[in-house]
Amino acid sequence: MSMNSKASGEKAGWFATRRSLLLGAIGAAGLGAGAAVVEHVWKKKDMAARLFNPFSIGNFDLPPVPGLLNAKGEPTPGFSSADLADKRSLLVVWASWCPTCREEHKHIVALAKRNLAPIYGADVKDPPAKANFFLARRGNPFVAVGMDENAYLQRALGAKGVPATFVVGPGPVVEWSTYEGLDEEVIEKEIAPRLAAKV
Numbered sequence: 001m002s003m004n005s006k007a008s009g010e011k012a013g014w015f016a017t018r019r020s021l022l023l024g025a026i027g028a029a030g031l032g033a034g035a036a037v038v039e040h041v042w043k044k045k046d047m048a049a050r051l052f053n054p055f056s057i058g059n060f061d062l063p064p065v066p067g068l069l070n071a072k073g074e075p076t077p078g079f080s081s082a083d084l085a086d087k088r089s090l091l092v093v094w095a096s097w098c099p100t101c102r103e104e105h106k107h108i109v110a111l112a113k114r115n116l117a118p119i120y121g122a123d124v125k126d127p128p129a130k131a132n133f134f135l136a137r138r139g140n141p142f143v144a145v146g147m148d149e150n151a152y153l154q155r156a157l158g159a160k161g162v163p164a165t166f167v168v169g170p171g172p173v174v175e176w177s178t179y180e181g182l183d184e185e186v187i188e189k190e191i192a193p194r195l196a197a198k199v
Contacts, residue, residue: 055156057172060080062078063146068140076142078144080146083120083171089117089120090120090191091165096123098163105138116195118143122153175194
């Protein structure tokens with residue numbers, strides 16, 4: 001191979017490497033810009049949902065989940081902000097399609113058996129048949145379950161998804177909240193003492 005051919009090959013390789021780096025940088029910048037646009041659109045959408053949200057923790061009314069029965073075979077009612085007034089309670093925002101909600105549910109069932117305070121469930125964007133099946137199979141720890149079909153209450157409480165849990169006491173004051181799944185440690189350390197406290 002001549003010196004000219006070798007130099008030519010090295011130059012071509014250098015050019016290909018530079019071009020790959022340049023294209024990679026442009027691609028990464030494009031992805032970053034795309035992510036920024038998506039985040040901006042989501043924030044605007046979320047802000048619009050809050051601005052035009054008819055619900056607040058002090059003013060909401062959730063209808064019952066059709067066909068949902070309690071342990072006595074009676075219809076489980078929906079609930080409103082009036083139900084949270086003048087007492088301490090636990091408000092759980094959940095859905096049967098949410099893996100974390102399914103995982104934490106056993107802890108909520110166990111907590112309900114202690115009768116520290118009423119537990120209310122806001123079921124978000126969930127087909128009634130699926131909510132019914134879920135609670136019939138895993139236990140219904142709620143004194144009332146309201147359908148949050150448009151996620152209005154979820155958004156009013158500042159939750160971007162499910163699960164979310166709130167110690168309300170008395171309404172409309174939120175004493176404590178988490179947007180993470182519950183476990184025994186969180187319940188014993190954060191929730192049970194607050195629910196047991198006198199109003």
